Amino acid sequence: MEILLIGLLMISGLTLGMLGSYLFHVPRVVGYILAGIMFAPDFLGGALGVETTEWTRPIVAVTLGVIAYLIGGAATISQLRQLGWTIASATLGKVTGSFVAVLIGFSLLDVAVADVPAWTLALLLAAIATTTAPAAIVAIIHQYRARGPLTTALLGMVALDDVLALVIFSLVLAAIDSSSFTTAIPAIIWEIFAAIGFGVAGGYVIERSARYLPEQELKLAVLLGGIILLTGLAEAWDFSPLLAAMALGFSVRLFAGSHSEPLFRPLEQLQEVVFILFFTLAGLHFSLTVVLSHAGLIVLYFLLRAGGQVVGAMLGARLAGAPRVISHNVGLVMLPQGGVAIGMALMLTSVPHLEDSALLIVNIVTATTLLTETFGAVATHFGLARAGELGQAAEASEKKEIT
Amino acid sequence: MKISEWLKTYPANALTAAGECSLEDAARMLLDDPEGRDLFVLDAEGRVCGHLGFWHVATLLLAELRPTHSLRQLIERITIGSVADHMDDQVMCVGIDEDIEDLLYQHDLFQQHVERRVEDIPVVDEQHRLLGVIRLSDLLRDAINNAANKAEHTD
Numbered sequence: 242m243e244i245l246l247i248g249l250l251m252i253s254g255l256t257l258g259m260l261g262s263y264l265f266h267v268p269r270v271v272g273y274i275l276a277g278i279m280f281a282p283d284f285l286g287g288a289l290g291v292e293t294t295e296w297t298r299p300i301v302a303v304t305l306g307v308i309a310y311l312i313g314g315a316a317t318i319s320q321l322r323q324l325g326w327t328i329a330s331a332t333l334g335k336v337t338g339s340f341v342a343v344l345i346g347f348s349l350l351d352v353a354v355a356d357v358p359a360w361t362l363a364l365l366l367a368a369i370a371t372t373t374a375p376a377a378i379v380a381i382i383h384q385y386r387a388r389g390p391l392t393t394a395l396l397g398m399v400a401l402d403d404v405l406a407l408v409i410f411s412l413v414l415a416a417i418d419s420s421s422f423t424t425a426i427p428a429i430i431w432e433i434f435a436a437i438g439f440g441v442a443g444g445y446v447i448e449r450s451a452r453y454l455p456e457q458e459l460k461l462a463v464l465l466g467g468i469i470l471l472t473g474l475a476e477a478w479d480f481s482p483l484l485a486a487m488a489l490g491f492s493v494r495l496f497a498g499s500h501s502e503p504l505f506r507p508l509e510q511l512q513e514v515v516f517i518l519f520f521t522l523a524g525l526h527f528s529l530t531v532v533l534s535h536a537g538l539i540v541l542y543f544l545l546r547a548g549g550q551v552v553g554a555m556l557g558a559r560l561a562g563a564p565r566v567i568s569h570n571v572g573l574v575m576l577p578q579g580g581v582a583i584g585m586a587l588m589l590t591s592v593p594h595l596e597d598s599a600l601l602i603v604n605i606v607t608a609t610t611l612l613t614e615t616f617g618a619v620a621t622h623f624g625l626a627r628a629g630e631l632g633q634a635a636e637a638s639e640k641k642e643i644t
Numbered sequence: 645m646k647i648s649e650w651l652k653t654y655p656a657n658a659l660t661a662a663g664e665c666s667l668e669d670a671a672r673m674l675l676d677d678p679e680g681r682d683l684f685v686l687d688a689e690g691r692v693c694g695h696l697g698f699w700h701v702a703t704l705l706l707a708e709l710r711p712t713h714s715l716r717q718l719i720e721r722i723t724i725g726s727v728a729d730h731m732d733d734q735v736m737c738v739g740i741d742e743d744i745e746d747l748l749y750q751h752d753l754f755q756q757h758v759e760r761r762v763e764d765i766p767v768v769d770e771q772h773r774l775l776g777v778i779r780l781s782d783l784l785r786d787a788i789n790n791a792a793n794k795a796e797h798t799d
Contacts, residue, residue: 315715323723375718383711393722400718452734499694500734509714 242289243296249289250280250521251514258517268377268614270520270579274607277524286525297522298591304515305584306472306486307508310464312403312581313440313490314505328397330561331554331571335398336371336405338553338572339546343367346545352538354598361417362598368413369586369606370546371406374579375399376516377614381621389630394558394567395574403581404487410585411436411481414592428479435480440488443471447489448496451504461507483588516580523583523610526590526603535601539608546609547576566628574624576617582606645744647767647778654782658764658774659683663694663728670727671705674698679781682764684774685731691772694731699761704730737768740775748783 257272280286282293316324347363354362378399382392415432419425447467451460468486475482494501532539551572558568586606589599625631645653659673659680674680683701685694707713707721720730738747747765764777 311715316719319725319729320719320723323725324719375715376712379713379718380711383708386708388708396718396722400715403715498733499729499731502732505714505716509716512714 242291246280246286246289246291247300247518250276250525251517253279254517254521254524268618270516270614271611273517273520274524274527274611277521278527279524280521281525281527283528294522294525294590297525297587300518301522301584301587302472302476302482302591303469304518305588306468306482307465307511307515308581308584309407309483309486310468310490310493311505311508311512312407313487314494314501315400315404315490317494324397324401327558327561327563327567328394328401331394331558331563331567332398332401332405334557334560335550335554335572335575336402336409338556339370339550340367340409341553342545342549343370343542346541350541354601357417357595357598362602364413364417365589365598365602366542366605368406368410369582369602370542370549370578371402371409372578372582372585373399373402373406373575374577374581374610374614374617375403377577377579377618378575378621381618381625385622385625385631387625387630387632389566389628390564391567391570391574391625391628392630394563394571398554398571398575402575406581406585407483407487411484415481418592431479432481433484435478436475436482436484437488439471439474439480440485441492443467443485444489444492445496448493448504451497457503457507460503464504464508515584519580519583519587520610522587523603523607526587526600527607528600528604531601531604532608535605538601539605539612542605543609543612546578550575570624570628574621576613576620578606578610578613578617583610646740647738647742647744647747648740650744650778650782651740651767651776654779654786656764656777656779656782658766658777660686660774661696661727662686663726663731665727667701667705667724667727667730670696671701674701679779682762682777683727684735684764684766684777685727686774689771690774692735692737692766692768692774694728694733695735695762695766696727696731697761697763700730700732735766736762737766737772738778740767740769744778747778 254273254276257276258269259272261267261272262269278284280289282291344363344367347366348360351359352362353359378395381387382395411432412429415429416425419428447463450463454460454463467489471485471489472482475485493504497504554572554575555568558571583606586599586603589595589602592599657677657680659677659682661670661673661683663685670683674683681698683696684692685696687693704720704724707717710717713721763780766777767775769775
């Protein structure tokens with residue numbers, strides 16, 4: 242029955258997403274999540290004989306591994322150097338701001354869920370709060386033909402901040418798994434170094450093997466096989482699967498040099514499929530009771546994340562000496578939160594001792610994703626308009642024609 | 645037919661550039677030659693060290709027209725570097741003394757064309773220096789002519 246459900250989730254998610262986008266101009270993720278809710282165990286899923294969502298865990302683990310691989314391979318060292326200090330500093334500021342704001346806010350509120358202390362919930366939500374949804378932002382930039390220093394900084398930042406988000410999330414997971422501070426340190430060191438070691442070694446093997454595989458289909462097989470193998474090893478030997486997959490992506494890009502395109506393109510084409518799965522699976526976990534009884538927490542998370550990243554990005558950009566047009570708008574234009582946040586939240590459902598809090602976190606993140614994908618898009622538009630960068634691409638073309 | 649003969653029968657202009665050449669200049673070179681779809685990157689000794697196709701240059705320089713980007717494309721869009729930063733450094737080259745029929749069947753040629761969108765195959769000497777190119781359009785022309793000739797003979 243699970244296979245039938247996955248098929249139904251994907252087709253109905255895609256249909257509702259496209260219909261919502263076409264008829265009501267709402268982001269496609271709204272349709273994806275609604276499709277998931279429709280097939281939750283309390284609704285149609287129950288009628289199909291699907292009573293639990295435990296079977297989704299391996300799917301989430303592998304698909305999040307694919308996303309981490311793509312995030313790890315997003316930039317080469319020379320490209321990172323070219324991005325410049327403004328983008329690096331503003332990204333660091335944005336990530337730190339959202340993390341610290343959510344962490345302090347939830348710690349002060351002292352919200353304890355049955356299975357975890359308040360600081361654990363605060364740490365997990367703070368780590369998830371650092372992510373951004375590049376797709377929603379790029380769509381607005383394209384739609385309104387934005388161009389200028391803010392747009393350039395924004396493009397770099399949305400590509401980079403998920404790297405930091407995955408690192409922070411992996412470290413937080415390692416820390417909360419440990420029973421005390423003294424056991425946390427060696428656990429974190431093992432999580433980081435084993436993940437990087439296995440990831441880099443895997444990247445070398447994959448890149449060398451791919452040289453003997455001329456067909457794209459075979460490259461896809463070795464890539465997916467490598468990511469699944471690494472995720473399995475991480476589970477067996479207790480190192481971070483996300484850091485390992487990121488290190489794999491980064492090292493494949495490094496070893497392949499300028500010939501890396503065929504080692505990323507096949508998986509990039511799977512990205513939307515992965516996000517449809519994430520959003521519909523998040524919908525499966527969606528519980529109206531949990532959302533209504535924690536509405537205050539959802540609003541608080543939304544406000545803390547937004548406030549933290551606006552202030553953090555502004556400070557980071559100012560520190561780097563960025564012009565006012567960047568520092569005053571960059572946090573605001575990065576509000577949308579999407580697939581990576583949902584994937585992280587879903588991953589928590591497979592962490593032992595986190596069953597109850599994971600359900601709450603999935604619901605908080607799903608509800609705020611709906612909010613940020615709609616209101617966040619408005620904020621992105623507002624920020625770009627305030628910076629005077631909307632329509633600049635079209636104006637530049639017209640000016641060229643005149644001259 | 646030997647490749648040396650092929651180059652005489654179907655002479656084609658090979659476009660070349662240095663690695664430090666800008667993408668805009670590479671695009672101009674490709675646009676100036678109506679048949680040029682591939683640019684070969686040469687090192688200081690004139691050896692072939694990379695390839696950059698028209699499609700690749702166009703997608704990089706017109707990146708803002710894309711409605712969706714992968715993370716890799718996002719970074720590429722704002723860090724447009726030189727030809728060397730984007731060239732494919734695994735170029736399939738053929739020797740001047742090889743036979744064209746062997747070339748077609750031994751080098752996964754068609755696969756390379758489809759996957760890497762390469763239309764010119766570089767012909768090199770022992771030192772890997774560029775001597776000319778075999779163009780996909782000429783291979784197609786030759787195949788069609790041969791098929792037509794065979795059909796005439798059978799009739």
